Amino acid sequence: MSHLPSSSVRDHMKWAGLLGCEAVLSSMALMQASSMAGPPKKMMAPLGHGPPQREGPDRGPQSHMILPSGMSCPPLLIRKDGDFQAPRLLDEKDMRANEDMQMKKKNRKSGTPCKVREQDGRGGKGPGGDENGPASKVQKNFICDHCYGAFRSGYHLKRHILIHTGVKPYACTMCDMRFIQRYQLERHSLTHTGVKPYACTMCDKRFFQRYHLARHSLTHMGVKPYACTMCDMRFFQRYHLARHSVIHSGVKPYACTMCDKRFFQRYHLARHSLTHMGVKPYACTMCDMRFVHRYHLTRHSLTHSGMRPCTQAISQRFCAIPEGGVKPYACTMCDKRFFQRYHLARHSITHMGVKPYACTMCDKRFFQRYHLARHSRTHMGVKPYACTMCDKRFFQRYHLARHSLTHMGVKPYACTMCEKRFFQRHHLARHSLTHMGVKPYACTMCDKRFFQRQHLARHSLTHMGVKPYACTMCDKRFFQRQHLARHSLTHMGVKPYACTMCDKRFFQRQHLARHSLTHMGVKPYACTMCDMRFFQRYHLARHSVIHSGVKPYACTMCDKRFFQRYHLARHSVTHMGVKPYACTICDMRFAQRYHLTRHSLTHSGVKPYACSMCDMRFIQRNHLERHSLTHTGMRSFTVPTQPREKPFACDMCDMRFIQRYHLERHKRVHSGEKPYQCERCQQNFSRTDRLLRHRRLCQGRGVAKVENQPCCDPRPYSQEPPPAPPTWSPLHPPPGRLAV
Incomplete structure (x- = not known):
């Protein structure tokens, strides 16, 4: 066979590969695969006359086989199905299907495995293409067994496999965190050094990572590229959209292992877990308070900047705060401003009148969710907040904090118009109305007005006749709870209020205060129609009825009327014939207590009332007054210069x-x-x-008398009036007396 030039051989082999000589290439791949040692995922070594090339630490495995003259064959894939290894070739159709399948995985890092990067061949040769041909695709022929993701090099595949195995080879030397990739470790190290290399050009914020800066830049442009398909909300970041989408599904995938609560987001679960452990990792640098959440610390820091009273500790709850705090969120319907945005949103509901949170056990509705949760405790009867200094328990934490001030004696709220101080702010606000004279709460059934709402509510019961508070030991009922509590002391016989100047004790504090005036001799209540003064206001009101001449209390059994109710009650005993007051020395009984007291003087022989004009003394005051008429012809309190009458x-x-x-x-x-x-x-x-x-x-006769026979002759009594007694004077004394 004649030798052809190398270019001809290369062309022939190229056309042979393009014509699909799969049988020859498959047999060659099987022969080489059987002789290879290593994981079934490695690609076949290059074919040729030279020695096989080995993988080095700096050289990744080849993505395709090299033919003798530099030609390449289609990529090979050895898949693992069970325990059987079946190497096969990936043709163009399989590669396209693989690419389509991988395009659906959008949340993969290191580039979406199936994405194909096209290189523009206008400036030079592309890999695998000639200088005149179009740009070719960089094929990703390294397939992951776990997720079937395709990668363009073995290094990328190895790095990707670490995600499935959970191995994190890169450890931080300053903390316990580990990372899969080196650049993640380098990025994390910046958090220890405090260096934020990426600065925003539109504000002063800086960031550790570039994508944080890019994400932040969207907030300046106002662009929210990620839109929810189920509502109109849009988001700056993709994960915000993904997190929001869970709300529409109603699924809370993150469950707490220590209670029954579930959460939409993982960080909500992590934040909730701190409440079970009791860990408060966020500490205030200006006081000793610690918080479970960072935003709680941020919100608390505003109190130090002069925006509201500081809540450091119960003993230092009210600290001096400089003025000038900024409340950046303003209400458009009133002049109120708020420190936080959600406070403004919560306040806006009050203008609309909408109470979206309804109690399932009663008809009450609330503006805020925590108000509903707080109200629900009243139905359960659970008071979770206990005072450490007494046995009282409370439904709400701020009730406990407010109560603790009473043990310390601190009254932080002072009135600017008088010297009074108060434990609570609303007590001060309520007190201020008394200085202004404004009574904003008016009764709809009468003309009375009140300073406080509870006073109006309490007054309204008098119109309805309802006495909701019943005594368990007797049949009495009361309009107010404190009246019932005050009445209960009478059954127990306890008089907790003692006078410091005498031995008397009283059931009520106002009784003690009223009694103290008798020691000081002060009668602050004066009658405007006469010169009389009284210790108590109701004594003055009772006395004023005498000037009006009206006797409003009528007896139902006779025609008598009385100025005072207790006079009527005292008179009613005479109709019943009951004399409840008995003398301990004799057998006499009396309808009224003062009759018994007056009678007791006859046994003791004490006559406390002395005549100022003679030496006579009397047991009762009215006896003295009656006797005084013999000297003056008038009552003792009249002017003695008037003529006798x-x-x-x-x-x-x-x-x-x-x-x-x-x-x-x-x-x-x-x-x-x-x-x-x-x-x-x-x-x-x-x-x-x-x-x-x-x-x-x-x-004195001592003789028996006959019935109907008088014991002595009755002396006729003249119908004529007796002669007037002679007028006595020092110059004309009566018979038997000497002139002085």
């Missing part, structure tokens, strides 16, 4: 009397009534003094 006149004659009971006794003379009877002789008398005088005579 007898205010009680008889309507049947011209006689007048100093006392009312004297007038009543005189009227029996006109009527002939004799209500007093002697027990021995049944003789009747109109006056008790005459009955007593008769009894001494009747008992």
Whole structure:
């Protein structure tokens, strides 16, 4: 056979390969594959007269076989199906199908394995093409057994296989992190050095990685290239879109292993896991507080910059903060501004009146989700926040923090118009209304107005007649809870409020404060119609009724009316015949307590009321007042310079009397009534003094009397009024007395 030039041989072999001499090439591939040692994935060594080329550390495996004159054959692939190795050739159709299949994998790194990079052949030769032909494709003939991804070199394939095996050969010398590729390690090392080599040209931000800078640049341009196909939202980054798409599917793929919660995103799960471990990795550099999340720390840092009270610790909850804090988020419907965007979004709902969060156990609705969660605890009865200094527990954390101030005695909120201080801000705001005189809460059923909403709500119960708070030990019911709590002390007999100046104790604090005025002698409540003053306001209100002449309390069993309710209650006992107050020394009983107190003085012999004009003393004040009329003809509190008068006149004659009971006794003379009877002789008398005088005579005789026979002759009583007594004066003394 004649030898042909090398160019002719090359042309013939080229055409032979293009004509599809697969049988010859396949047999050659099988022969060489059987003699090769190594993984079944290696490509066949080059065919030719020279020694076979070996793979070196700097040289990757060849992507195709080299024919003797430099021609190349189609790539070979040895696939592993089970335990059987079946090498075969990849024809053009298989390669195209492989490329189409690999195009669907969009999230692969190191380039999508099936992508084909075209090189422009305008400036020179392309690999595998001539200088006049078009640009050829760089074929990716190294196939991954795990995912069937195709790569253009063995180095890329080996690097890709590390993803499946989990081997990370590159370790950081400053922390425990490991990486698959060297450039990932180099990129990570920048985080330890603090160097951010990539700077934004439109702002002052810098980044560790170039793609972070590219991603950030989109925020300046306002371009959101990634659009959701199920809603109108768009995103700056692809992974933001992928993360958002999970919300439409409703699937929460990340489950907590310690509780039943599930999350849409992995970092949400990682963030939640810290709450179980109790780890707070983010510490504030200006106080001792620590936080589970970084954004909590960022939000807290705003409090140090002068935007709201600092919440460092319970003992230092209210710190002095300089002015000048910036609230960058402004409401367009009012003048409020906020530190955070979501605070603004949450506030905007209040203008729309929408309460999207509804309680499933009652009809209440809430603007915010955490308000609903907080409200749900009231149905369960769980109070998770316990005070370490007492036994109280609370539904909410800020209730506990607010309560802790009462143990420390700190009142951080001071009124600028008076010296009062308060534990809570809303107490201060509520107090400020008293200085302005504004009562913003008006009752719709009457004209009363109130400073506080709860006062209005409490007042409304009086119109409805509902007393929701019932005592468990008696039948009483109350409008307010504190009234019930105050009443319960009466059943226990505990009087917690003691007077420091005497031994008295009281059930209520206001009773003690009211009692203290009696020690100081101060009567702050003065009557505007007379000179009387009172210790208590209700005493003044009760006294004012006397000037009006109205007796609003009427007895239902008789026609009597009274100025005060307790006078009516005291009078009602007389109709029932009940005398609940018994004397401990004798058998007498009384309808009223003060009657018993007055009676007790008769046993002790004490007469506390002394006449200022003579030496007589009396057990009761009204006895003294009645006696004073004998000196002045007037009551003790009238002006003594006025003429003497007898205010009680008889309507049947011209006689007048100093006392009312004297007038009543005189009227029996006109009527002939004799209500007093002697027990021995049944003789009747109109006056008790005459009955007593008769009894001494009747008992002194000591003889038995016949029935219906008087024991003595009754003396006729003249119907004429007795003569007036002579006027006494030092110049004309009565008989038997000497002139002075």
